[in-house]
Amino acid sequence: MTQRLHLVFGGELIDPTKNAFKDVDAIDIVGIFPNYEAAYNAWKGAAQRTVDNAHMRYFIAHLHRLRDEEAAASSTEELG
Numbered sequence: 001m002t003q004r005l006h007l008v009f010g011g012e013l014i015d016p017t018k019n020a021f022k023d024v025d026a027i028d029i030v031g032i033f034p035n036y037e038a039a040y041n042a043w044k045g046a047a048q049r050t051v052d053n054a055h056m057r058y059f060i061a062h063l064h065r066l067r068d069e070e071a072a073a074s075s076t077e078e079l080g
Helices: 036-049 075-079
Strands: 006-012 028-033 056-062
Touching: 006 036, 028 036, 036 056
Parallel strands: none
Antiparallel strands: 006 028, 006 056
8 A cells, every 4th residue: 555645844934925934944843644634633733823923834745746656766866
């Protein structure tokens, strides 16, 4: 069975209309989750905890979409 991993992360943005973080070193990594439902619940909890700060945003990254196991590896992947 294929894993569908999701990363939940967030932080304070420079401008709430853009997706650029104010301090990349301060990004909050909530965690990696085995399915979208668990990731969504974690995202929702983090977003609700920071609702009073309009510059805070949390995101769900679909890690399983970053790597296609059927595609040939890049030259840098083959080094590792």
